[in-house]
Amino acid sequence: MIQLQNLHFRYHPKRPLFEGLQVQIDKPGIVGLLGSNGAGKTTLLHLLAGLRFPWAGSCTVLGSEPRKRQLSWQQQVLFVPETIEMPPRSLQRWLSELAPFYPRFDQRLFEAIVKEFELEVSGKLSELSFGQQKKVMLAFALATQVKVLLLDEPSNGLDIFSKSQLRRIWTRHLPEDTLVVISTHQVRELGAQFDQVVVIDQGKLLFHQSTEVLNARFCIQRSTEEPGKDAVYYEPIPGGYLVLYIAEPGDPETEIDLELLMKAIVEKPEILVHLQNEKVYV
Amino acid sequence: MYSNSFSRLAYLIKIEWGKKWKSLIGSALIYMMVIIVAIMNPAQKLSIAIDFFVIHFVIGLTLVFATQLFLLFPEWSAPFKTIQLLQLPAKPVEKYLAKLCFPFLFAPVVFTLIFLVFRPVFLQAALAVKGFMTYPLYQEDINALLQVALIVPLFVGVLFVPGALIFKKVHLLFSFLFCLLLFVLAGLTAQAFQLPAYLTASPSDQSIFGAMEAQLFSVVYFFQFKRIYATLLWCSGIIPIMLCSGYFLFKQREI
Known part of the structure; x- marks a missing residue:
């Protein structure tokens, strides 16, 4: 189209x-x-x-x-x-x-x-x-x-x-x-x-992906403790942290927070590699 | 649903009429009031120039025409209006023609009709002052009016069309300045290449400015003396070029 x-x-x-x-x-x-x-x-x-x-x-x-x-x-x-x-x-x-x-x-x-x-x-x-x-x-x-x-x-x-x-x-x-x-x-x-x-x-396309794939590829969790090294990105929220992880097989599917994902990509552009293919883990 | 160009064009003109009829008829009526006031003074002195009506017709038509030319593309003043016009599902030529109809067709026709309708009112106004009967409009005068109604839009107005598509605001002023620049350049070119002039410089003023002035006016005199050439030049070249370049600019217009 x-x-x-x-x-x-x-x-x-x-x-x-x-x-x-x-x-x-x-x-x-x-x-x-x-x-x-x-x-x-x-x-x-x-x-x-x-x-x-x-x-x-x-x-x-x-x-x-x-x-x-x-x-x-x-x-x-x-x-x-x-x-x-x-x-x-x-x-x-x-x-x-x-x-x-x-x-x-x-x-x-x-x-x-x-x-x-x-x-x-x-x-x-x-x-x-x-x-x-x-x-x-x-x-x-x-x-x-x-x-x-x-x-x-x-x-x-x-x-x-x-x-x-x-x-x-x-x-x-x-x-x-x-x-x-x-x-x-x-x-x-x-x-x-x-x-x-x-x-x-x-001036360039950073990524183009379906939200279905994004939801499957990333996992959002709320945590009261400061996240470890496996977190891709996190930001403080009242009462803890909002954390973005790369989803592993078997992880429950969460709805992607696009704002958090955007911030994560700006800070760690290397995570874009997780968006390159259409394969869905879950 | 408007399935063909004619019905779409008619509909576009109808929409434009809804937006512009007040300015068109209003400006014509305002000038009728001006003529009524203007006729009082010479009527009081029992002397009205024989070309009174023709002169006022030229001025009035020029003003009404200029108003419509000024309002040719009011959409350019606001991005939202520009977007609405550019993405309206109609062919660019239909939108362009619907716009051009107002200064080039409706302004002369409406003004001429209103002028002729008001003519008895002017005569009554003159009669009311000291019982003075002014000259009626003779057939020759009416012919002159109709010529003016054609000449003003076609021979002068077309020069302002491309400017209406290039400039967002005060396009009439920019177009006028551009035409003036061309006029000066024509004079300078004539002076530089010693092209034949139809008016010699004053013998007492032999300065470069005096010569330039003479050359500039020679352009005007050229058009006066060689009117048929000027008409041919305009009809075969300037009018199509200006209208086509206006269409091209409209088609390529971005916000």
């Missing part, structure tokens, strides 16, 4: 952002796009949406080059940016202007999602709070039922109740053939939703 081959991109001729980036995503599902600040997550989403063009290499989404912005392709790919600025128009008018351009747009689904978000929209969209505007935009994005949905920090600006609503809505309403790529820093809130994780760092 997404193929980046030897992708090069730079904002400034002397400061490359991506140099030879290779990513391939074949299956639909929810993909977490992670990386530190300035790693290029948003830029990568822009490249995938055809809003920026690569300097070199190839970028294909649904078998087509995003920079061509072909009509049938644009009907299947939608990018929702982090900052939303809704127009000073009523919801009905805004919907009537945009929805007809998306062949699979489902009005009932939109209304259902708006209801689940407990949104009451009256008056102009621009008069809504930032979080409410974001909910309307996310509801619209899901109701378009596009094949590739690119979301930049979707939970930013949402309150804690809305974040759990968003997770529930994804689980309930996301079509099976849709690929959602989510760029986020809030991995503890959204990490459980990811089917795959792509981590980029310093």
Whole structure:
């Protein structure tokens, strides 16, 4: 569905952002796009949406080059940016202007999602709070039922109740053939939703792995005592330590804490070797 | 669902109309008020220039046209709006044409119609002052108005289209400065290569600046004296180049 081959991109001729980036995503599902600040997550989403063009290499989404912005392709790919600025128009008018351009747009689904978000929209969209505007935009994005949905920090600006609503809505309403790529820093809130994780760092792919493999490959434990040398990484938490181990055959499967894993990889890049193959121990 | 280009284009124009009709009709009506006020003073002196209406038509149309040109791509001012426009599922040519319709089609048509509708009001306004009856609009004047309605957008407006796609803000000013630069360069080139000039420098001013000024104005005089060549040059070269480069810039536009 997404193929980046030897992708090069730079904002400034002397400061490359991506140099030879290779990513391939074949299956639909929810993909977490992670990386530190300035790693290029948003830029990568822009490249995938055809809003920026690569300097070199190839970028294909649904078998087509995003920079061509072909009509049938644009009907299947939608990018929702982090900052939303809704127009000073009523919801009905805004919907009537945009929805007809998306062949699979489902009005009932939109209304259902708006209801689940407990949104009451009256008056102009621009008069809504930032979080409410974001909910309307996310509801619209899901109701378009596009094949590739690119979301930049979707939970930013949402309150804690809305974040759990968003997770529930994804689980309930996301079509099976849709690929959602989510760029986020809030991995503890959204990490459980990811089917795959792509981590980029310093313009290169650090790793791309399914959460199933990550859960099997690593083991998270809470400990009251300081961990020994077998711990890959640990950090103090109230009442003890949160510890990351390499899973051994027979270890119980735990849900990966992506934030802890990211910190571990930054501190000990050698643990990446445990992510290289698809073999699952458990 | 909009399955073909015509229906999509019509729908895009309808959406744009919803966003821009207030600025279009509003700016035309404001200028009608200006004309009504402007006619009072000469009517009081019982002397209205014969080309009063034509001059005001040119100024009014230019202002309304410039307003629509200024609002050609307001989306560039905010990233979210830019994203919405660029990823809207329609062909780039459809989006581009829907945008161009406003300054190049609707502004001249709407302004001309409103002007002609308001003409009796202008005459009444003049009549109300000392019972002065101004010149009516003769067929020649109406022909002049229609020519102006074509010339302003096509011969001047197209120069501003590429700038509207390159610059995010005050694109009209940048485009104007760019055109001025070309104008100066044309004068300097004519001076440097001693190209034939249609206006000689003043005998009393033989400085380089005087000669440059003469060469600059020779460009203007060239267009005046050789109007048919200028028209051909514009129609066969400048207009297609400007509109096509605008389309190319729109197609290649990034956020």
